[in-house]
Amino acid sequence: MIVYKNVTKKYGVITAVADFSLKIKRGEFFGLLGPNGAGKTTLLRMTTTLSAPDSGVISIDGERIDRNLTRAKRRMGVVPQYSNLEGELSALQNLEYHGRLYGLSPRQRKRRSSELLEFAALTERKNDKAKTFSGGMQRKLMIVKALMHEPEILLLDETTVGLDAAWRRRIWDLLRELQKQGLTILLTTHYLEEAQTLCSRVGMIDRGCLKRTGAPVEIIREAGTVVLEYFENGETAQHFFNSHAEAIADAARLNGEFKVRDANLEDAFIKLTKKRLAD
Numbered sequence: 140m141i142v143y144k145n146v147t148k149k150y151g152v153i154t155a156v157a158d159f160s161l162k163i164k165r166g167e168f169f170g171l172l173g174p175n176g177a178g179k180t181t182l183l184r185m186t187t188t189l190s191a192p193d194s195g196v197i198s199i200d201g202e203r204i205d206r207n208l209t210r211a212k213r214r215m216g217v218v219p220q221y222s223n224l225e226g227e228l229s230a231l232q233n234l235e236y237h238g239r240l241y242g243l244s245p246r247q248r249k250r251r252s253s254e255l256l257e258f259a260a261l262t263e264r265k266n267d268k269a270k271t272f273s274g275g276m277q278r279k280l281m282i283v284k285a286l287m288h289e290p291e292i293l294l295l296d297e298t299t300v301g302l303d304a305a306w307r308r309r310i311w312d313l314l315r316e317l318q319k320q321g322l323t324i325l326l327t328t329h330y331l332e333e334a335q336t337l338c339s340r341v342g343m344i345d346r347g348c349l350k351r352t353g354a355p356v357e358i359i360r361e362a363g364t365v366v367l368e369y370f371e372n373g374e375t376a377q378h379f380f381n382s383h384a385e386a387i388a389d390a391a392r393l394n395g396e397f398k399v400r401d402a403n404l405e406d407a408f409i410k411l412t413k414k415r416l417a418d
């Protein structure tokens with residue numbers, strides 16, 4: 140279990156993460172949802188011990204991560220927001236290299252890399268340089284690289300940004316399979332569909348503050364399951380209701396065009412923060 144207790148991180152006058160408290164259970168698939176600059180990467184970097192909080196504590200299974208950085212690191216696999224592949228090395232060499240860094244024996248490295256290349260359907264391309272891979276293939280390689288040392292927790296920072304819908308789904312399937320195998324997964328995203336599809340629980344974060352946590356359906360239910368949307372005074376207005384009938388009844392007061400539709404996580408986020416997740 141990962142526990143954040145009153146974690147705060149400042150960069151000069153900017154508070155990137157503010158008094159953040161959260162518990163993520165073993166085996167959970169948790170999504171941190173927030174717009175650009177919300178503090179998602181800062182939180183992941185602190186979790187993976189790349190930077191230290193100014194105050195507050197992060198612990199895994201009751202042990203503070205700053206007490207034993209090496210042990211904490213071994214338990215986590217990290218897929219950062221930007222590529223961490225060696226472009227001039229082959230897919231296999233990238234995995235081998237990671238295995239060496241984590242002290243795996245040659246036999247372990249061989250077994251693990253061939254298992255993972257197979258899992259990611261990259262075996263045929265294993266001897267090709269990483270830089271020749273498509274964006275989606277590189278992302279898959281980054282994920283299996285993070286798994287080389289058999290971590291219990293996988294942390295992914297905006298893993299599907301820039302990928303087309305088909306590749307995004309392939310990555311989602313891979314992650315679902317990993318969770319089924321027992322991995323705890325924490326990902327950050329600003330794609331509401333990603334959070335809604337994958338995560339058993341999400342946390343909505345805005346300007347470093349955790350605004351709300353819960354299962355996507357719970358969060359939507361709380362905001363209102365139906366949205367009445369219309370354009371007024373140069374902007375889109377949204378009102379929330381618990382049924383289509385109520386929304387349509389309310390729309391009777393409007394003169395112009397309107398739309399009544401099911402609410403999604405993004406609507407709930409906008410209601411909470413008055414901000415969109417992504418443009």
Ligand SMILES: Nc1ncnc2c1ncn2[C@@H]1O[C@H](COP(=O)(O)OP(=O)(O)OP(=O)(O)O)[C@@H](O)[C@H]1O
Nearest residue numbers: 150153154155173174175176177178179180181182
């Ligand atoms: N090394 C740094 N030095 C100064 N300010 C930083 C640093 N890292 C992050 N920040 C600031 O902290 C805030 C949170 O940034 P962070 O990268 O964690 O957001 P994010 O949610 O990951 O955003 P994005 O969706 O764009 O990746 C931002 O205002 C950012 O400018």
Ligand SMILES: [Mg+2]
Nearest residue numbers: 179180181220
């Ligand atoms: Mg980020």
